[in-house]
Amino acid sequence: MKITMAHGSGGKATSELIEDIFEKHFHNPVLAKMEDSAVVPGAERIAMTTDSFVVTPVFFPGGDIGRLSVCGTVNDLLMSGAKPRYLTCGFILEEGADTDDLKKIAASMAETAAEAGVCIVAGDTKVVEGKGGIYINTAGVGFVPPDVSLSASSCEEGDMILLSGNLGDHHAAILSKRMNIQNTIQSDCAPLNEMVSTLLESGVKVKAMRDVTRGGLGTVLNEFAGASACCMELEEEAIPVSAQVRGFCEILGLDPLYMGNEGKMTVVVAGQDAKKALECLKKSRYGENAAIIGKVVSGESGTVLLKTPIGGTRIVTVLYGEGLPRIC
Amino acid sequence: MKITMAHGSGGKATSELIEDIFEKHFHNPVLAKMEDSAVVPGAERIAMTTDSFVVTPVFFPGGDIGRLSVCGTVNDLLMSGAKPRYLTCGFILEEGADTDDLKKIAASMAETAAEAGVCIVAGDTKVVEGKGGIYINTAGVGFVPPDVSLSASSCEEGDMILLSGNLGDHHAAILSKRMNIQNTIQSDCAPLNEMVSTLLESGVKVKAMRDVTRGGLGTVLNEFAGASACCMELEEEAIPVSAQVRGFCEILGLDPLYMGNEGKMTVVVAGQDAKKALECLKKSRYGENAAIIGKVVSGESGTVLLKTPIGGTRIVTVLYGEGLPRIC
Numbered sequence: 001m002k003i004t005m006a007h008g009s010g011g012k013a014t015s016e017l018i019e020d021i022f023e024k025h026f027h028n029p030v031l032a033k034m035e036d037s038a039v040v041p042g043a044e045r046i047a048m049t050t051d052s053f054v055v056t057p058v059f060f061p062g063g064d065i066g067r068l069s070v071c072g073t074v075n076d077l078l079m080s081g082a083k084p085r086y087l088t089c090g091f092i093l094e095e096g097a098d099t100d101d102l103k104k105i106a107a108s109m110a111e112t113a114a115e116a117g118v119c120i121v122a123g124d125t126k127v128v129e130g131k132g133g134i135y136i137n138t139a140g141v142g143f144v145p146p147d148v149s150l151s152a153s154s155c156e157e158g159d160m161i162l163l164s165g166n167l168g169d170h171h172a173a174i175l176s177k178r179m180n181i182q183n184t185i186q187s188d189c190a191p192l193n194e195m196v197s198t199l200l201e202s203g204v205k206v207k208a209m210r211d212v213t214r215g216g217l218g219t220v221l222n223e224f225a226g227a228s229a230c231c232m233e234l235e236e237e238a239i240p241v242s243a244q245v246r247g248f249c250e251i252l253g254l255d256p257l258y259m260g261n262e263g264k265m266t267v268v269v270a271g272q273d274a275k276k277a278l279e280c281l282k283k284s285r286y287g288e289n290a291a292i293i294g295k296v297v298s299g300e301s302g303t304v305l306l307k308t309p310i311g312g313t314r315i316v317t318v319l320y321g322e323g324l325p326r327i328c
Numbered sequence: 329m330k331i332t333m334a335h336g337s338g339g340k341a342t343s344e345l346i347e348d349i350f351e352k353h354f355h356n357p358v359l360a361k362m363e364d365s366a367v368v369p370g371a372e373r374i375a376m377t378t379d380s381f382v383v384t385p386v387f388f389p390g391g392d393i394g395r396l397s398v399c400g401t402v403n404d405l406l407m408s409g410a411k412p413r414y415l416t417c418g419f420i421l422e423e424g425a426d427t428d429d430l431k432k433i434a435a436s437m438a439e440t441a442a443e444a445g446v447c448i449v450a451g452d453t454k455v456v457e458g459k460g461g462i463y464i465n466t467a468g469v470g471f472v473p474p475d476v477s478l479s480a481s482s483c484e485e486g487d488m489i490l491l492s493g494n495l496g497d498h499h500a501a502i503l504s505k506r507m508n509i510q511n512t513i514q515s516d517c518a519p520l521n522e523m524v525s526t527l528l529e530s531g532v533k534v535k536a537m538r539d540v541t542r543g544g545l546g547t548v549l550n551e552f553a554g555a556s557a558c559c560m561e562l563e564e565e566a567i568p569v570s571a572q573v574r575g576f577c578e579i580l581g582l583d584p585l586y587m588g589n590e591g592k593m594t595v596v597v598a599g600q601d602a603k604k605a606l607e608c609l610k611k612s613r614y615g616e617n618a619a620i621i622g623k624v625v626s627g628e629s630g631t632v633l634l635k636t637p638i639g640g641t642r643i644v645t646v647l648y649g650e651g652l653p654r655i656c
Contacts, residue, residue: 008382008654010542010588011647034551035480036538037375037408046370050416052454052468054336080365088378092420126380126655128461135456137418139467142551152363183392210364214338222360241614260338286378300543319339326456 003097008127017125019097022091025106026113026120028235038121040086042145047082049073050139056326058101058134062169062186063262065136067107068328070112071191073140073210076195078129079265080191081150082142087113088122105134116191148200154187154207155228160274164195164265164281165289167217168245173261176248176328180198180209188286190263190302202277204277205270212266216258216328218320220266221304231299234306234316238293243260257306258319331425334353336455345453349427353434354441354448366449368414371471375410377401378467384654386429386462388505390497391590393464394436396656399519399590401468402444403539406524407593409478410470415441415452418465419530421437422458423651427525433462444519482535482557485654487624488602492523492609493617495545496573499587504576513572516614518591519597523612528551532605542656548594551631559627562634562644566621585634586647588655596624 006013023031030038051072058065070087077084089109094100113120119142169188176183192211199206208228210220217239226231241249241256249256262287269277274292280291301307304316334341351359356365379400386393392535398415405412421430441448446468460561497516504511518541527534536556538548545567553560569584577584591614597605601618609618627633634643 006651008649009651010544010649011547011586013650014543016644031354033479034555035408035478036404037377037410037468037470039375039408042370042372042374045367046469047365047367048414048416048469049365049450050418050465052418052420052465054420065564076364080363080367081363086376088376088497089417090378090380090465090467092463092465094390105401110520122377122467124379124465125461126382126654126656128382128463130458133456135420135454135463137378137380137467138451138463139416139418139422139465141366141374141376141469142365143370149363150363157602175595205577215340215342219339226449227362258473267343273594282432293344305388315336318343320334320341323334323337323339325333 001099002129003084003093003095005095005127009249009276014125019253021102021106022123027108028119030119030121036105038072038326040121045144047077047080047142047144049076052135052137053328054326057177060187062171063189065134066104066108066263067112068189068241069136069138070109070116071139071189072328077140077142078192078211079211081148081200082144084116084118084140084142084228086121087118090124090288092126092132092135092199093126094128096132107113112191116193118184142321149205150208152208152224152227155224155230155268155296157296158271158294159207159268160265160271161223161232162281163276163291163293164287166240166242167256167261168241168259169236169317169326170262171324172245175324177206188261188263190286192265195281195287198284199277199280202276202280204273207266207268211264212261212264215319218257218262218316224268226302228301229301230296232294232304233297234294236306236308238291240289240291262328320326329427331421331423331455332425342453349430349434350451353438355626356447358447358449368449373406373472374627375470376471377410378403378619380406380463380465382463382654383656385505388515389501391517392433392436393462394433395440396517396590397435397452397464397466398440398444399517400656401466402446402519405468405470406520407537407539409476409528410469410472412444412446412447412470414469415446416467417448420454420456420463421458422461423430424460425462428645438521444521449614449648471575471651472622478534478536480536480555483552483558483596484622485597485626486599486645487535488599488620489622490605490609491567491621492615494568494570495584495589496569496587499588499652499655500576503652511572516589516591518614520593523609523615526607526612527608530604532601535596537593537595540589540592542588543647544588545594548583548645550646553632554630558624560622560632561625562622565605565637566619569585570618585644590656
């Protein structure tokens, strides 16, 4: 069946769509009440975030827009040290969108939400003219434990910088699918709950965490360096990139430092805790390729430097404009 | 300036857009931290909701998509008895969208958020191909006082049904603008904080509240009648509709019972409190035309009846599919 404008009218067609697809997959006691708002237990400190997802194609190797829409918001909550609890989701459907695709996407969201330990408590569906596109907004609430305080502005000289795994997989998977390039690259799209809780519960002094999405590692570390008024120095050789993605980047002239990922994070820890932090990442799900990739050094404030294997140093700037559109 | 795909890349163009428009208007200490999530004080019980806004045209008499996107989510929180506190907003912009329009919309959101007492704590911007359209998702969190318990399933025989003002203004304003019909009808788009707090603090026993948006009053009351397994009876003559909207409806063959509003609510209260509830609504901002419009009677469960001025009775069903698209 195809989506029509009537599915967005707020009448019976909307109700039927919700019952057939969203209620079926997202069913839980809160959502079942079908009130204007979900009323749920709260906490003394909460984290809130939102993200819209417009990735094309909606199905790609290693994931789909549904899995992505849960992981993206869950990971943003995790990065502030929160325990993700609730999600809302807003669907904007273009006329002509396929309801079978929507069912698969809803099933994938439900599965990923279960993995990430979050409950989908509220939703909304709108329909617009167009060519069958599917856009999903998720917003999330997490509970922040009293003792957690992370901030992009907390990094200081002597801290070490870690990356939780290979760069560029999501970006390369999307681009390969869009350009019809044959390879076995899969998106890394994943919720990082286990990794973050292992790290935070280990006693490691974590200064800042950020998932490495749009804009890539280069952009994230520039945000850290700017907010903390510090200088970061990366070892190019230490940055993990799979052989296949490296080859893909060389052919297309792409730099893994600016490629988007959907299941990777970078974390800055106190220098003496770096080894322990690495062990935590490596033993966690999705963290097997984690590495220490650099450190905070004395140097020009707000700058990120990259030491190349042949002994050179170049400045890593933020991504400007030319990133792959509709990657997430 | 026009929005390009680069504004959605996550790089420098995205940052500049955020700084120029969203930071400027939404500026507050939480948002200024620019972390992946906002960390804010919580409460023991919270309400959560989400809504996407795709209204066209984005500017209309009495409001715009920005004001609408704040009112819609604030009102949904209010309807569960919550005090609205935080909003997130996700913008999905079509390539070619005008940045001057975006600035006006952001200013309107900021002004409405201030009126409604909510803080915009997190945001996201994506860009997709298209013809300059602007879509906004808002999600909201409110704090629910311990003594509040409202539910669509709480209505029972003897309860009275109130409406906070004239039906159909928003719907008629959008349709007039879209059809280029000359009149002075304005959208009723408004946050209902004052009305709801006046009512809840008055001691009136409120059973259920719902804002009357897409699907109209007919659809909302059918949801109440279904959830409460009761029969509701409306007096057609008691339902407030302005002369101009009534005339508009007659010409176009529209039924105010199914027209969308963006600043109206219906409330079911214990019978003995109806008069007091009406006084509360009438003395509140946006409530001057409030009326008692019907009651919960013995009769077929899940049914809404309408008594006409000439003594007839007809069944009010839910809206099926033929509602005006992209009204909100």
